Amino acid sequence: MVETSRHDILIVGSGIAGLRAAIEAARISNGKLDIAVITKVQAMRAHSVSAEGGTAAVLYPELGDSLESHMFDTVKGSDYLADQDAVERFVKEMPGEIYQLEHWGLPWSRREDGRIAQRNFGGYTYPRATYAEDKVGFFEMQTLYDTATKYGNISFYQEWFVTSILADGGEFKGVTAIERKSGNFSQILAKAGIIATGGSGRLYSFATYAYSSTPDGMAAAYRAGIPLKDMEFIQFHPSGLIPSGILITEAVRGEGGVLVNKDGERFMKKYAPNKLDLASRDVVSRAMMTEIEEGRGMKDDASGLDYLNLDLSPIGGQKIKERLSQIREIAIKFRGIDPVEAPLPVRPVCHYVMGGIDTDIDGATKLKGLWAAGEAACVSINGANRLGANSTAECLVWGKITGGEAAKYAAARPQASVPGELSALEEKRIFDGIFHGKGGTNPYEVRDALQKEMAKDAFVFRTGDGLSQALRTIRELKQKDFLHCEDKSRVYNTNLSDVLEVEGMLAVAEVVVAGALARTESRGAHFRRDYPGRDDKNWLKHTLAYAGPDGPRLDYSTVAITKYQPAERHY
Amino acid sequence: MSEFKLAVQRFDPLTDAKPRLAEYTVPMREGMTVLDALLYARDYLDHSIALRFSCRQASCGSCGMKINGRPRLACYTQVEELGGEKVVAQPLDNFAIVKDLVTDLESFFTKHKQLMPYVLRSDAQELDHPTAEYLMKPEELKKVLQFTYCIKCGLCTSACPTVAMDVKFPGPQAMAQAYRYLMDERDEGGEKRLEALDTAHGVWRCHFAGSCSFVCPKGVDPALGIQLLRRHVLSGKAPRKQGEGAKVWSAPAGSTK
Ligand SMILES: Cc1cc2nc3c(=O)[nH]c(=O)nc-3n(C[C@H](O)[C@H](O)[C@H](O)COP(=O)(O)OP(=O)(O)OC[C@H]3O[C@@H](n4cnc5c(N)ncnc54)[C@H](O)[C@@H]3O)c2cc1C
Ligand code: SF4
Numbered sequence: 001m002v003e004t005s006r007h008d009i010l011i012v013g014s015g016i017a018g019l020r021a022a023i024e025a026a027r028i029s030n031g032k033l034d035i036a037v038i039t040k041v042q043a044m045r046a047h048s049v050s051a052e053g054g055t056a057a058v059l060y061p062e063l064g065d066s067l068e069s070h071m072f073d074t075v076k077g078s079d080y081l082a083d084q085d086a087v088e089r090f091v092k093e094m095p096g097e098i099y100q101l102e103h104w105g106l107p108w109s110r111r112e113d114g115r116i117a118q119r120n121f122g123g124y125t126y127p128r129a130t131y132a133e134d135k136v137g138f139f140e141m142q143t144l145y146d147t148a149t150k151y152g153n154i155s156f157y158q159e160w161f162v163t164s165i166l167a168d169g170g171e172f173k174g175v176t177a178i179e180r181k182s183g184n185f186s187q188i189l190a191k192a193g194i195i196a197t198g199g200s201g202r203l204y205s206f207a208t209y210a211y212s213s214t215p216d217g218m219a220a221a222y223r224a225g226i227p228l229k230d231m232e233f234i235q236f237h238p239s240g241l242i243p244s245g246i247l248i249t250e251a252v253r254g255e256g257g258v259l260v261n262k263d264g265e266r267f268m269k270k271y272a273p274n275k276l277d278l279a280s281r282d283v284v285s286r287a288m289m290t291e292i293e294e295g296r297g298m299k300d301d302a303s304g305l306d307y308l309n310l311d312l313s314p315i316g317g318q319k320i321k322e323r324l325s326q327i328r329e330i331a332i333k334f335r336g337i338d339p340v341e342a343p344l345p346v347r348p349v350c351h352y353v354m355g356g357i358d359t360d361i362d363g364a365t366k367l368k369g370l371w372a373a374g375e376a377a378c379v380s381i382n383g384a385n386r387l388g389a390n391s392t393a394e395c396l397v398w399g400k401i402t403g404g405e406a407a408k409y410a411a412a413r414p415q416a417s418v419p420g421e422l423s424a425l426e427e428k429r430i431f432d433g434i435f436h437g438k439g440g441t442n443p444y445e446v447r448d449a450l451q452k453e454m455a456k457d458a459f460v461f462r463t464g465d466g467l468s469q470a471l472r473t474i475r476e477l478k479q480k481d482f483l484h485c486e487d488k489s490r491v492y493n494t495n496l497s498d499v500l501e502v503e504g505m506l507a508v509a510e511v512v513v514a515g516a517l518a519r520t521e522s523r524g525a526h527f528r529r530d531y532p533g534r535d536d537k538n539w540l541k542h543t544l545a546y547a548g549p550d551g552p553r554l555d556y557s558t559v560a561i562t563k564y565q566p567a568e569r570h571y
Numbered sequence: 572m573s574e575f576k577l578a579v580q581r582f583d584p585l586t587d588a589k590p591r592l593a594e595y596t597v598p599m600r601e602g603m604t605v606l607d608a609l610l611y612a613r614d615y616l617d618h619s620i621a622l623r624f625s626c627r628q629a630s631c632g633s634c635g636m637k638i639n640g641r642p643r644l645a646c647y648t649q650v651e652e653l654g655g656e657k658v659v660a661q662p663l664d665n666f667a668i669v670k671d672l673v674t675d676l677e678s679f680f681t682k683h684k685q686l687m688p689y690v691l692r693s694d695a696q697e698l699d700h701p702t703a704e705y706l707m708k709p710e711e712l713k714k715v716l717q718f719t720y721c722i723k724c725g726l727c728t729s730a731c732p733t734v735a736m737d738v739k740f741p742g743p744q745a746m747a748q749a750y751r752y753l754m755d756e757r758d759e760g761g762e763k764r765l766e767a768l769d770t771a772h773g774v775w776r777c778h779f780a781g782s783c784s785f786v787c788p789k790g791v792d793p794a795l796g797i798q799l800l801r802r803h804v805l806s807g808k809a810p811r812k813q814g815e816g817a818k819v820w821s822a823p824a825g826s827t828k
Contacts, residue, residue: 027699041623042676044723045631099701105690105755107712107719114706115820138630139719146688146748181669210626243602246628302600330628333647335602444614487619489583492670495618 002176002423003186007036007155008410010188011403012162012175012217013196014039015046016137016392017374019144020399021194025407026151033410037148038157038177038188040212040497044145047198047210048395051137052249054121054129055396056389057094065126067091068563074390075564077123078354078383079524079534081230081542083560086361086379090397097396098130106143108132122250122280123387130389134249134326137392157188161497162216164426165193165224165370166418172369173418175220176426178497183490185430187423191413192369192406195221195357196399199375203509204350204459205451206305208240208247217376219504221357222511226365227544227555229378231355231508232515235386235525236460238284239310240349243303244334248310248346250388252327253277256315259288259308260343261296267308282385282460282525285348289460292347300345309343348460352391354382354525355512358544358557363402369409371402380542383559384524434499439481443499446482450474450502450509458513463529467517474510475551511545514552519543536566573599575650577608579620580661581671590668592659593617599650605638605658606645609672621671622660629788632722635729636672637661642726642786663729679725682741686749686767691760693813705817711756718751718796720789727783727793739772743783743793746774750796753803759816761809774801 009025011018014037025035037043058065070091075082102108102116109117109131121129132139148154159180166173166187174189197217201209222228238259239248253259258277261267271287272279279287288308291297297306312320317340320328324339331339356378363371363379374395381394453473457466482502487495521535522528540559545552577597582590595612606624613620623633627646634645639659650658666674692698727743728734734742741749746768753764768774777797784794803810 041625041631041633042680045623045625045633047626047631049630049722050626050628096701099704100699102704103690103692103698103701103757105752105757107716108704110707110709110712112709114708114711116704133716135630135720138722142719142721147690149684150687150689181675210631212625243600244604244607244627300601302602333649334604334628336649336651442615444618485618489585489619489670491583491585492621492673493619494613494621498618 007190008033009035009192010190011037011194014043015048016395017399018196021403024400024403035154040161042158047213049138049141052134054131054389055392057098077387080566081383084562085560087381093397104147121389165220173416189416191410194402195372196374197376199353206245207350214501215508219507227358227546229358231512233354233384235352236285236348237351239346242300242307242345245349257312285460307345307347310346311343312339363398373398373402437484439484441480441482443482447502470513511552515543576657578659603650605648621673632724635724665729682745686745703820705757726786730782730786740776747793747796750800756817
């Protein structure tokens with residue numbers, strides 16, 4: 001018999017979305033519901049700590065900002081693929097969330113009069129990015145984690161790796177998981193569940209994401225029969241630092257830093273004569289890849305990565321030290337370069353995934369009793385391209401909404417039970433199939449090969465031929481004998497969970513590529529060289545991918561358009 | 572391409588009587604961090620090496636370990652800066668070893684929680700249903716800011732001689748955070764906090780070795796926090812009483828928000 005524990009609500013993921021959901025459920029249930037948060041890393045280590053720049057909300061209508069403007073900017077940024085009813089709800093909820101975090105102790109940066117400060121961010125008409133120095137996500141995580149410790153009815157499963165979602169009779173029942181410390185396999189049952197496992201950025205090795213950002217939760221939902229939505233839309237930020245992919249923020253270009261190619265030419269003059277280096281992210285990333293493809297990039301021998309230079313000298317040493325101290329420290333600590341003295345090697349980098357587990361406006365998935373929130377979910381407010389500062393915001397809003405919905409649902413439900421064979425099968429898959437499995441292929445090399453293929457054919461520029469090749473490669477990799485584990489110890493066996501991660505990455509990568517191959521248009525972050533224009537007649541719709549025996553089966557759903565008819569995007 | 576030796580302390584409680592050092596040869600590359608080197612060894616030389624890591628940019632606090640004898644974050648340490656022929660990675664002191672470089676931080680998190688790391692207020696309705704922000708001047712914020720940078724990595728606690736002697740001592744991390752919430756203009760729980768701290772195992776145990784502040788990768792200076800905290804415990808005076816915390820902003824008369 002598989003070991004079993006029970007809760008009222010089980011939240012998978014302790015990022016901004018998961019923690020916000022836990023607190024909401026805890027407080028509206030007045031201590032009555034038993035809420036558990038399960039996370040594969042220690043709770044406060046979730047990827048969310050990396051967010052730097054800001055969280056968007058309309059706080060100062062008296063200065064001219066408005067909910068309509070936030071809504072319009074978001075819809076326009078999404079290249080009209082966002083669901084406008086969801087965006088409207090989002091912008092209305094956000095101001096309250098900023099104040100809520102403030103009340104719970106978040107050190108938001110302040111104006112001289114003591115009110116919360118805001119700043120400019122790409123794609124917004126008003127300066128509505130709320131910030132706390134350049135550590136927004138870190139402080140949001142700290143505030144939510146610390147506040148969660150106040151509630152006696154929130155408990156944590158720290159360093160437990162979820163392997164599958166248990167569903168029976170069309171209803172959510174719980175999850176299966178491995179406790180890292182002991183290596184024990186358990187089923188954790190609950191009346192209601194929320195998947196908040198974050199984005200899938202590690203499908204690319206060159207990513208601004210934490211190493212833990214693998215699509216485990218998305219893959220588990222997909223295997224449980226829940227569709228993934230709009231997975232082909234992936235945002236590439238122009239400046240990831242070679243070789244780690246650590247983000248070099250746009251502020252560097254905002255302060256006067258310029259991109260140059262190997263001839264020292266300021267190439268953005270050719271691609272965006274007006275906005276230059278400050279054109280929108282997709283425009284700059286495409287320009288950079290064109291320069292590299294046409295032979296005007298440089299190569300980092302150690303990592304094999306092509307790059308361009310981000311020259312900070314126009315800013316001046318003094319100003320770099322004063323205003324960009326964090327970036328200078330990053331460059332010195334992670335690359336050994338002082339940007340006061342030499343340019344930084346950068347290239348476009350995987351930064352955000354717009355797609356995720358398909359949900360309705362309340363964050364509910366198609367599986368009864370299961371919700372999804374944060375980057376793992378696709379509501380969708382981001383459509384084909386998210387605006388910076390909207391994703392931490394989305395985590396807060398749908399963390400709150402799903403926490404509340406799950407609490408209401410769980411309060412009226414009997415304790416969950418589930419046929420024993422479901423978990424037994426999963427245990428067999430993992431322990432007989434992988435822990436005791438045999439094979440000659442190094443799973444880390446399968447991961448490397450997948451990441452290499454994604455970077456080659458599912459990157460900034462895509463073509464039908466390239467994507468077909470990517471699909472073939474992924475299917476070949478799935479056939480390799482990598483399902484085995486060299487680490488024979490049960491204790492803290494990351495080798496085993498790494499293999500499970502790679503398996504999930506292959507499944508989700510296949511969805512990304514299949515969706516991109518089918519979508520014969522260019523919209524937002526998805527750019528097809530063979531179909532360079534947006535095609536509203538045929539493609540103003542969401543992609544839904546269902547797991548099938550031979551890979552994903554694609555379906556489509558309509559986009560909610562309420563206030564703003566699709567128009568061409570100009571910045 | 573040049574190479575270097577990476578020694579990793581290995582220990583599996585199920586099979587090993589005591590820890591041993593295993594040596595790996597790692598190809599050097601420009602900008603390589605100790606975390607990069609460990610992941611190279613884990614991915615291509617020995618899949619069974621256990622370590623924690625996540626953000627690789629010194630924000631998540633996962634990869635604290637002893638590197639060449641000193642507590643550091645592996646992601647925040649360049650191989651080159653260590654200068655020598657060899658890199659030696661060992662688990663943090665003052666914590667039980669789970670396996671290899673992974674230590675048990677459960678008690679560390681519990682101590683943080685025991686000192687109430689959250690805002691305590693008397694206006695319960697406003698606290699959970701905010702109408703606007705609590706006002707706070709930039710200079711008021713500045714008083715606590717440095718202490719808010721803590722990433723809960725545990726380096727300070729692993730370096731603390733008092734923690735080594737007394738398992739009940741809350742340790743520099745928890746106490747620096749106690750100071751941070753005590754001094755936050757929004758907090759009204761000062762009296763309760765000081766009471767919790769004024770115990771035999773509280774502030775009085777620290778004898779200012781200062782090693783916590785020396786190893787902190789985030790410039791928190793927990794020793795300073797403890798020192799300042801002591802003054803409040805000594806005087807018994809909370810900075811604020813119930814109802815004296817920062818006020819909620821309200822629109823000036825005659826305006827609409
Ligand atoms: C460098 C960088 C800067 C950014 N800056 C900004 C910004 O300024 N503003 C903004 O709005 N957004 C920003 N973003 C985006 C934003 O940080 C993310 O979208 C957001 O933090 C995602 O949070 P989340 O709660 O959805 O999930 P995450 O924080 O990714 O958390 C995922 C959780 O799921 C858990 N988990 C995953 N798999 C499993 C499993 N198998 N078993 C158990 N647990 C599991 C993890 O342990 C973790 O707790 C930035 C992103 C990056 C990379
Ligand atoms: S005070 Fe510094 S060393 Fe101690 S846990 Fe916090 S960040 Fe780490």
